[in-house]
Amino acid sequence: MIAYLLLAHGNPAHLQRLIARLRSDGTAFFIHVDQKANARAFAHLALDDVTLMPEPVAVHWGDYSQVEAILLLMKTALAAGPFTRFVLLSGVDYPLKPTAAINAFFAAQPDAEYINLVPMPCAAAGKPLARLTSYTLRPTLSALHRLTLRVLLKARIIPRQRDHARALGALTPYGGSTWWALTRGACDYLVDYVARNPGLVRFFKGTQYADETFLQTILGNSPFMANVRRNLTYTDWSGGGASPANMSAKHVDYFRANTQFGAGDIYGSGPMIFARKFGDSDAALLQAMDTHLSHAAYDRPIEPVNQ
Template identity: 70%
Template structure:
């Protein structure tokens, strides 16, 4: 049974396409709509297999802020309490699968103990994960104007240090960083929720960091028994143009997926199958239909079967040296 955890802030038409495409027996969808977004545009999606989180269980999500982690944890808690799911897949509302749904289900069934999450020990220059993301204090955009002003005054007066002692904050934990998107087992999600609940000081520390969605859960898993079962994530994102946002998918990407169905072993996070891609928008209906026609065919099913039969052993992560 698969729980899809969907972080959403727009594009309700594409979200409907995504859900329709992934629907199958035993699958359920949990949708967190950014509190800054009109919930009415998504509430019609509510059904037996789709649970749109009510407003009191959502947060206003800000880019690079811990609020994204809070939204993920809210989804995780809701899904864990809702059923006996054995796989939890975090996607954005602008993702779309590159494989037939039956093949995705078979792949997860064949890799029941693998944690698909891209992560490396920090610092890692090749992955763009400097320690400054953790050691440099970041004023949260969710603070009130008065709170923000007070903190900035304290920082400017050097009463409150902008550079923080990472070892004091993390103790014996090694920091890890990676990609936001993942597909984790039930056991890993239970562990993450229990760790978060039992370590409020660590949570408070990460609230003052930048891009906590790429470090918080990763650091917990990286210092747990689940590290031995980690493999890279399954979501393709095109950052080739640089900048703060990835490229939108296009027809040229369809051609790319027809010839390239795996991440290279030379990738900083290692090799593995591409099962999802981002990002799409409401106007990409024809592109999505083209992808379904050209990618989800017998040849891909044969490829997916080979992936399912491949070893489930995790690759070793790079060392800190």
């Protein structure tokens, strides 16, 4: 049984299409719509197998609020049923494989944890220690709180550079990507670890891109590390900048020719099962994707890469 955890802030039509493509027996969807978004645009998605978070978080780019939304989804799904696989996707993702093949893939790999992890610092993956050591003011703080902290930082009463080793203790810092597909055991472990370590939570609330370091650090220092494989989501960062490229016709051609991440990828080789990002205006492109998915050549099983 698969629980899809979906982070959304726009493109409700695409999200509906994503759910329809992944829907099958034993599958359920848990959606976090950014508190700042128009919740009414997503209300029609709430069905028997779709749960919208009733008290969503206001999510800000690069802020710990994204981790809070992920943990809310994780806790809700864990309590909702006996799901064995939890897959975190964005609301602008789309599958690169038929649903039956995805379900079979996860059933055949019951213990694998699909998440990108590298020890920090890692220049090749763009994961400097500055993400942990440079104190970052949270955008969710009140204007008065932010002003007070700025004054304390300027006066060096609060150090801008922090001792991450002291905060992490025996933990080795890990960085990676936001998106993953984890087992129930790993999700239970993460939720329990977060509840028992409020000091670590406080530290990561003052870091940048905690969605790429916090859960990754916990899991990288856990017994589940032995089963970690690279993640399953293709993202095109070739253009540089803070955001990945939108999918286009050239990407559909790429997916026809490539089904695996190459061995030269910093996170290792493995199957490409999802891709981001698509939007409400990509109907023709998504039709091409659906044609690609329905082609007989893609009905073969997804080949895992064992480590």
